[in-house]
Amino acid sequence: MSSIGVKGVYVTPVQNGTALDHLNPGTSLKVLEVLKIKNARIGVAMNVESKKMGLKDIVFIEGVELSPEETEKIAFIGKGGTLNLIKNSVVVKKQELNYPQIASGIFKCLNPCCITNKELLETKFHIVSTSPLKAKCHYCEARMDENEITASIK
Amino acid sequence: MGDAFDKEFPLTDIVSISDFSRSSIEFVLQQADLMEKTPREKKLGLLKGKVVASLFFEPSTRTRLSFETAAHNLGASVVGFADAATSSTKKGETLSDTIRMVSGYADLIVLRHFIEGAAKRAAEISHCNVINAGDGSNQHPTQTLLDLYTIQKEFGKIDGLSICFLGDLKYGRTVHGLAYALAMFKKIKLYLVAPEVLKMPKAIVEEVGDRIEIVQGEKLEEFLPELDVLYSTRIQKERFLDLLEYERVKSVYVLDKKLLESTKESFRIMHPLPRIDEIHPELDATNAALYFKQAANGIPVREALLDILSRRGKA
Numbered sequence: 001m002s003s004i005g006v007k008g009v010y011v012t013p014v015q016n017g018t019a020l021d022h023l024n025p026g027t028s029l030k031v032l033e034v035l036k037i038k039n040a041r042i043g044v045a046m047n048v049e050s051k052k053m054g055l056k057d058i059v060f061i062e063g064v065e066l067s068p069e070e071t072e073k074i075a076f077i078g079k080g081g082t083l084n085l086i087k088n089s090v091v092v093k094k095q096e097l098n099y100p101q102i103a104s105g106i107f108k109c110l111n112p113c114c115i116t117n118k119e120l121l122e123t124k125f126h127i128v129s130t131s132p133l134k135a136k137c138h139y140c141e142a143r144m145d146e147n148e149i150t151a152s153i154k
Numbered sequence: 155m156g157d158a159f160d161k162e163f164p165l166t167d168i169v170s171i172s173d174f175s176r177s178s179i180e181f182v183l184q185q186a187d188l189m190e191k192t193p194r195e196k197k198l199g200l201l202k203g204k205v206v207a208s209l210f211f212e213p214s215t216r217t218r219l220s221f222e223t224a225a226h227n228l229g230a231s232v233v234g235f236a237d238a239a240t241s242s243t244k245k246g247e248t249l250s251d252t253i254r255m256v257s258g259y260a261d262l263i264v265l266r267h268f269i270e271g272a273a274k275r276a277a278e279i280s281h282c283n284v285i286n287a288g289d290g291s292n293q294h295p296t297q298t299l300l301d302l303y304t305i306q307k308e309f310g311k312i313d314g315l316s317i318c319f320l321g322d323l324k325y326g327r328t329v330h331g332l333a334y335a336l337a338m339f340k341k342i343k344l345y346l347v348a349p350e351v352l353k354m355p356k357a358i359v360e361e362v363g364d365r366i367e368i369v370q371g372e373k374l375e376e377f378l379p380e381l382d383v384l385y386s387t388r389i390q391k392e393r394f395l396d397l398l399e400y401e402r403v404k405s406v407y408v409l410d411k412k413l414l415e416s417t418k419e420s421f422r423i424m425h426p427l428p429r430i431d432e433i434h435p436e437l438d439a440t441n442a443a444l445y446f447k448q449a450a451n452g453i454p455v456r457e458a459l460l461d462i463l464s465r466r467g468k469a
Binding site: 111113114115116118119121137138139140141142143 | 170172248249250268269270271272274275289290291292293357
């Protein structure tokens with residue numbers, strides 16, 4: 001059985017799908033917002049106790065397996081969190097959410113004069129620092145910090 | 155040029171000074187020196203039969219004329235435009251489409267565009283080599299290379315110099331590019347002198363500050379005796395939303411002959427031009443005035459870049 005969850009938190013467990021665990025408290029709704037998942041049974045636990053983190057959020061998504069692109073995208077909100085792939089109520093894969101070295105099509109460039117905001121062109125950023133998070137636009141070389149990145153996720 | 159060429163100059167496009175290493179910068183400076191020493195009639199065959207497309211979507215005097223002169227000096231034909239209003243951009247054509255089309259006509263594209271990242275995009279989709287002649291406020295790498303060439307030629311070295319950037323350090327792309335380039339050299343002391351509202355962006359100071367010594371201030375006088383190079387910049391009126399703010403800072407730093415009283419004999423003044431009133435014309439005839447030689451150095455540097463890329467090819 002899936003061992004994700006916290007004592008005293010009542011969320012229907014995932015039988016086949018995804019559980020995002022150890023998300024920073026308060027980030028679960030933003031995770032769901034950027035994933036734009038429709039027609040799936042979703043459970044959210046916010047600000048629950050965690051031995052590792054003090055407080056954490058958890059998101060359960062029934063019947064959905066995240067693509068590598070979606071996994072990269074939510075890493076910018078939930079870095080350090082754990083993605084659990086569940087099949088027949090068993091966790092078959094655990095993966096820590098980490099930033100990619102290059103983020104393609106994940107967030108918009110903050111610079112209004114950047115070519116990615118002028119023509120139909122996928123954005124591309126080089127992650128130049130992970131702590132603190134800093135990214136550099138491949139095209140206009142604008143630098144963006146963590147707050148700017150999180151606010152610009154498409 | 156063989157293997158040494160591939161190793162010392164791996165770039166197929168000139169987009170950003172950040173793409174360069176110290177050795178690839180030095181390779182360009184050596185080639186520029188060779189170009190300057192080579193008589194024009196011996197250079198005329200270097201780009202014979204080649205077509206250089208000069209696409210200037212934004213006004214330019216020095217950069218466009220020096221690129222086109224450099225191309226003519228090497229025997230190339232030049233096509234293009236100096237005003238986007240005379241191109242299909244006026245009909246709504248995207249830059250990407252223009253580049254795809256022109257790269258079928260030309261062997262090399264020189265591009266100036268007001269959109270930042272335009273040159274990077276052009277380099278990605280063009281079948282021929284692309285040189286960035288300025289993309290908005292972002293990069294102007296050939297200006298950076300000619301600035302370095304000017305310093306190298308005047309002082310015989312770049313390492314160990316004390317250089318001051320003065321004026322608009324916030325919006326001036328020339329000083330941003332030059333700061334990154336100088337950070338590749340050794341024992342540079344970089345003074346950044348600007349009004350509070352026009353200070354060098356913090357991100358750049360942090361990035362280059364790990365590699366070279368940086369001193370920031372608002373008063374130039376106290377640093378003058380230590381300087382080898384004073385790199386003055388124009389305060390750009392078009393950048394100010396508040397014109398009152400512009401009036402407050404526009405003439406904060408005006409260089410005149412009095413300045414030379416406290417400087418070294420070897421002290422030199424550079425400026426990317428055009429100047430407004432930041433350098434008094436009385437300095438033009440002094441040994442310190444390096445800015446017109448600097449503009450002239452655009453020719454050998456751009457000749458070198460055109461030659462290197464035409465030999466390099468795109469593959």
